Amino acid sequence: MFRGITLVPADTKIDFVGQRAITWLVSALLTVVPLILVATIGLNMGIDFSGGTLIEIQTKKSPANLAEIRGKISGLGLGEVQIQEFGAPNAVLIRIASAPKEEEQQASVAKVKEALGDTVEYRRTEIVGPTISSELIAGGTIAVVVAMLGIMIYVWLRFEWQFAVAAVASLVHDITATIGLYAVLQLEFNVSSIAAILTIIGYSLNDKVVIFDRIRENLRKYRRMPLVQLLDRSINEMLSRAVLTHVTTFLAMLPFLFFGGEAIYGFAVAMCFGIVIGAYSSIFVASPMQLILGVRRDAFSVSGEASKAAKERAGAAARA
Numbered sequence: 001m002f003r004g005i006t007l008v009p010a011d012t013k014i015d016f017v018g019q020r021a022i023t024w025l026v027s028a029l030l031t032v033v034p035l036i037l038v039a040t041i042g043l044n045m046g047i048d049f050s051g052g053t054l055i056e057i058q059t060k061k062s063p064a065n066l067a068e069i070r071g072k073i074s075g076l077g078l079g080e081v082q083i084q085e086f087g088a089p090n091a092v093l094i095r096i097a098s099a100p101k102e103e104e105q106q107a108s109v110a111k112v113k114e115a116l117g118d119t120v121e122y123r124r125t126e127i128v129g130p131t132i133s134s135e136l137i138a139g140g141t142i143a144v145v146v147a148m149l150g151i152m153i154y155v156w157l158r159f160e161w162q163f164a165v166a167a168v169a170s171l172v173h174d175i176t177a178t179i180g181l182y183a184v185l186q187l188e189f190n191v192s193s194i195a196a197i198l199t200i201i202g203y204s205l206n207d208k209v210v211i212f213d214r215i216r217e218n219l220r221k222y223r224r225m226p227l228v229q230l231l232d233r234s235i236n237e238m239l240s241r242a243v244l245t246h247v248t249t250f251l252a253m254l255p256f257l258f259f260g261g262e263a264i265y266g267f268a269v270a271m272c273f274g275i276v277i278g279a280y281s282s283i284f285v286a287s288p289m290q291l292i293l294g295v296r297r298d299a300f301s302v303s304g305e306a307s308k309a310a311k312e313r314a315g316a317a318a319r320a
Contacts, residue, residue, distance in 0.1 A: 012236045012239055012240075013232075013236060014232070014235075014236055014239070015232060016231075016232055016235050016236075016283050016284065016287070016288075017228050017231045017232050017235075017287070017288045017291070018228065018232070019284070020284070020288045020291070023284035023285075023288070024284075024285075024288070026284075027173055027281070027284065027285050030173060030176070030177045030180070030277070031172070031173050031176045031177070033180060034176045034177055034179050034180020034181075034183065035176060035180075037180050037183040037184060038179060038180070038183050041183050041184075041186075042183065043179070043182055043183055043189040044182070044186045044187060044188050044189055045188075045189055045190075046188040046189055046190030046191075046193075049137050049140075049189065049190060049191075052095060052096055052105075052127075053095070053096040053105045053108055053109060053125070053126070053127050054093065054094070054095055054096075054124075054125070054126040054127075055093075055094040055096075055109065055112055055122065055124075055125050056086060056091065056092070056093050056094075056122075056123045056124045056125075057091075057092050057094065057116065057120040057121060057122055057123060058088075058090055058091050058092070058120060058121040058123055059090045059092065059119070059120050059121075060090075060119065060120070060121075061090065062088075062089045062090035063085070063089035063090060064085065064089065064090045064091070064092045066083055066084075066085065066092065069083055069092060069094075069116070070083050072115045072116060073094065073112060073115055073116075076108075076111045076112070076115060078096050078108050078111065078112075081094065081095065081096050082094070082095040083095075087261055091123075092120075094112060096108050096112075105127045106127070109125055109127070140191065140194040143194060143198060144175070144194070144197060144198065144201075147198055147201055147202075148168055148171065148172075148201070151164075151167060151168060151171065151201070151205055152164045152165075152167070152168045155167045155168075155209070155212070158209075159212055159216060160295065162289075162290055162293035162294065162295045163212050163290075163295070165289070165293055166208075166285075166286045166287075166289040166290060166293060167205065167208050167209075167212070167286055169285065169286075169289060170204070170208060170281040170282065170285040170286035170289070171201055171204060171205065171208075171281075173277075173281050173285055174200055174201070174204050174274065174277050174278055174281050175197055175200075175201070177273075177277045178196070178197060178200060178270055178273060178274055178277065179197075181269070181270065181273050182266070182270070185269070187265075187266040187269060187270070188266050189266075190266075192264065192266065192267045193266060193267070193270060195267065196266075196267045196270035196271055196274065197270070197274075199271065199274070200270070200271065200274030200275075200277075200278060203249070203274065203275065203278055204274065204277075204278030204281065204282065207242055207245070207246075207278055207279065207282045208281075208282045208286045210238055210241070210242070211234060211235060211238050211242070211282055211283075211286070211287055212286075212287075214234040214237055214238050215230070215231060215234040215287065215290070215295075217234075218230050218233060218234050218237075219295070227290065227291060227295070228291065231287050231288065231290060231291070234287070235283055235287055242279060242282065242283075243279075246275055246276075246278075246279045249275055250272060250275045250276070253268055253271050253272050253275065254272070256268040256271075257269060257272055
């Protein structure tokens with residue numbers, strides 16, 4: 001009978017928490033170095049956040065003659081203009097810096113079309129003003145902050161504050177590492193990048209909650225087991241499930257990475273990286289942090305839960 005593929009043996013006993021001196025150093029670098037990269041190299045802000053005009057064209061000849069296109073546009077007095085190949089050899093992306101007024105941006109598009117004429121095919125034109133771009137930056141930042149606060153409250157209510165702090169700290173680690181990837185590879189950072197970060201947060205949190213749930217069960221079950229051994233046992237017990245979930249999700253993202261085209265390339269790269277970094281932080285950041293935060297065993301005992309429930313009932317009666 002076919003039993004399926006077993007990626008991880010059921011009786012694994014890997015000393016994950018025992019390697020915490022090394023993994024915490026790696027995690028610190030993955031958190032701090034990206035911030036330094038963003039401050040020095042900077043992010044390649046897309047038109048969503050930087051504002052400006054974007055024109056995607058397709059030339060009849062392949063590959064496109066970028067020097068010829070640049071020569072036709074450079075004398076139009078449009079300010080800063082970027083011209084680059086976009087995916088296919090005959091696909092070209094023209095970026096024009098943001099102008100104070102939308103009418104000026106519309107005029108810039110008209111000048112480009114007049115200069116290039118009907119020798120190219122105009123596939124799309126996007127205009128984003130400075131006001132809209134600043135609103136998008138603020139909205140994206142608020143979305144990430146609200147998501148993190150909601151996660152902290154949810155994990156705190158479901159488990160204990162130690163788990164909530166560990167979850168948020170590890171998710172911050174995932175976010176900074178992903179942003180560092182955008183800075184290193186100079187991938188375009190736009191609204192879809194925020195969507196990728198929020199997706200990574202949700203996906204990574206699911207993995208952490210599953211391991212937290214097993215830690216809670218083992219805290220009730222093994223009352224005298226040393227905490228380091230208990231954390232390792234919990235991670236190893238959920239390792240097969242975690243690996244299977246991450247591998248299948250990673251494989252599902254590969255077609256988007258290789259065949260999705262330039263429009264979603266940055267999103268696909270971030271997601272593939274996020275799947276890996278999320279698994280790493282669940283095992284080497286969130287779980288071992290319980291040693292630092294001092295998770296209380298009595299909070300998950302039968303008597304501890306009964307005491308907690310009694311306090312909640314007493315508080316509800318007092319408020320009534």
